[in-house]
Amino acid sequence: MKHLLKMLDLSTEEIIEILDLADQLKYELKHGIPHPHLQGKTLGMIFQKASTRTRVSFETGMYQLGGQPLFLSANDLQIGRGEPVQDTARVLSRYLDGIMIRTFEQKEVEDLSTFGSIPIINGLTDFCHPCQILADLMTIREFKSTFDGLKVCYIGDGNNMANSLIVGCLKVGMAFSIACPEDYQPDQQVLDFAKDYDCFHMTTDPKEAAKGADVVITDVWASMGQEGEAEKRRIAFRGYQINDEIMALANKDAMVLHCLPAHREEEITTKVFEEHANEIFEEAENRLHAQKAVMVKLMK
Numbered sequence: 384m385k386h387l388l389k390m391l392d393l394s395t396e397e398i399i400e401i402l403d404l405a406d407q408l409k410y411e412l413k414h415g416i417p418h419p420h421l422q423g424k425t426l427g428m429i430f431q432k433a434s435t436r437t438r439v440s441f442e443t444g445m446y447q448l449g450g451q452p453l454f455l456s457a458n459d460l461q462i463g464r465g466e467p468v469q470d471t472a473r474v475l476s477r478y479l480d481g482i483m484i485r486t487f488e489q490k491e492v493e494d495l496s497t498f499g500s501i502p503i504i505n506g507l508t509d510f511c512h513p514c515q516i517l518a519d520l521m522t523i524r525e526f527k528s529t530f531d532g533l534k535v536c537y538i539g540d541g542n543n544m545a546n547s548l549i550v551g552c553l554k555v556g557m558a559f560s561i562a563c564p565e566d567y568q569p570d571q572q573v574l575d576f577a578k579d580y581d582c583f584h585m586t587t588d589p590k591e592a593a594k595g596a597d598v599v600i601t602d603v604w605a606s607m608g609q610e611g612e613a614e615k616r617r618i619a620f621r622g623y624q625i626n627d628e629i630m631a632l633a634n635k636d637a638m639v640l641h642c643l644p645a646h647r648e649e650e651i652t653t654k655v656f657e658e659h660a661n662e663i664f665e666e667a668e669n670r671l672h673a674q675k676a677v678m679v680k681l682m683k
Contacts, residue, residue, distance in 0.1 A: 386496045386503045387677050389489070389511045390550035391576060398555055402521050405669070405676035412447065412672070419449030420679045424480040426450060428506070431457040431486040432607055436643065436670050437506045437514070441483050444675040450682075453479070472499035481682045487608065502681035504674075509543055509608070510570060515642050516547040517673040520555060522666040523598055526638050534558040536596035536633065538589045538623050539650055540616070541569035544602045544642055549573050549583070558582035562592035564619050589623050596633040600640045601625045601650045617649070625651040638662045 384397050393401075411418050426445045430438065438454065445452040460471065468491055475482060476499040484492055485506035496503040505513055520530075527533060535552045537545055541563045549569060552559045559577070561569065565587060568574070577583040586592050593599060604620045605613040625639065639651075639659035647653045656663065 384680060387513055387681065388492055388496060388503065388505050390513045390516055390547045390554070391511075391572070393513075393554070395554045395556075398517070398520065398551065401517055401673065401676045401680060402524060404679060405517070405521050405672040406525075408675050408679070409669070409672040418447070420683050421445065421480075422449035424448075424450040424682055425453055425478070426678065426682070427453050427455055427475055427479040427482045429455045429457070429460065429482060429484040429486070430506075431484075432507065434485055434506070436667060437483075437485055440670040440674055441506065441678075444671050444678065448675055448678060450480075450678075468494045469498035471495075472497075476500040481678065504677060504681065507543065509606075511547045512543045512642070513547055513551075514670065514674050514677065515544065516551040517677065518666055518669040519548065519600070519640055519642070520551055521669045521673050522640060522662065523557075523638070525665065525669070526662060527597065530555045530557050533597040534560065534595055535598045535600065536592045537561045537600045538592060538625060538629065539563060539601045539620065540567050540604055540606070542567075542602060542606050544600075545569045546573045548600065549577050553577060553580045553583060557598075558584075560584040560586070560592040560596070562586050562589040562623065564623070567616075567619065589629055590632055593629045593632040596637055598638050598640060599625060599630065599633050602642055603644070603646055604650055620650070624649070625655050627652070627654065630655060640666050643667055 428441055442452040472495045481502045483504040483506045487509050489508045489510035492505045492508055535557050537548055546569050549559055604616045641663050645651055645656060647656055
């Protein structure tokens with residue numbers, strides 16, 4: 384494992400190793416046990432998309448690991464003024480020990496890994512969100528103790544979250560069902576991966592997808608950069624809300640996850656959100672621990 388570019392690149396063993404290390408680091412943090420694994424190391428954090436959880440969790444995590452985080456907005460870099468990504472990659476590789484980038488195109492992340500000589504971490508692209516999914520898997524295992532025999536249901540947009548969830552959940556052995564409108568399906572590359580799994584099911588019917596689910600997950604209907612489509616998407620996703628009717632079809636002890644920010648009364652009702660707030664905010668916290676594990680694996 385040289386980089387974290389997308390879930391498709393990770394083996395099942397690598398995912399489990401990251402989750403096991405994340406559990407250990409979380410335990411140590413809660414018990415005041417220092418773990419300065421990255422003392423003297425510097426992580427450059429490139430943000431071409433705004434962020435709350437990604438910036439705070441990476442910055443805090445790097446600090447807790449004894450290293451130095453360096454925030455780099457697109458406005459601060461020549462890459463924002465047209466410098467080729469390959470030049471930026473080669474220059475930053477001479478200053479830094481790792482780069483986390485949150486951007487639009489997956490190709491930009493892949494190019495950084497091709498032309499740079501240091502670990503690259505995908506903090507989010509329009510194609511995938513591997514850091515979030517590692518935190519989700521960590522949370523599921525934390526609450527359910529195992530992945531064996533579990534069914535995950537995702538209802539909503541076949542976006543970067545859906546792309547990464549499908550891959551991550553199938554790789555660790557969980558069944559996966561997704562309900563999304565026909566025009567908002569996951570990326571074909573991900574569907575090609577999933578077709579080899581008998582436990583994968585895609586439908587346009589949220590009720591069908593939710594039956595017997597142990598974990599119910601959703602995301603906003605209009606992601607960052609899609610604000611102009613918000614009204615069109617509200618119409619398209621009518622009926623795709625996580626509410627009492629959907630939860631009644633899931634298993635009685637089903638948990639609910641949301642990567643946040645949440646638009647209450649759109650993709651999820653306030654009632655369901657608050658009933659499962661403990662799980663959702665534990666999921667948010669686990670971004671910190673999962674990403675620390677990734678940084679240690681790549682940069683130590």
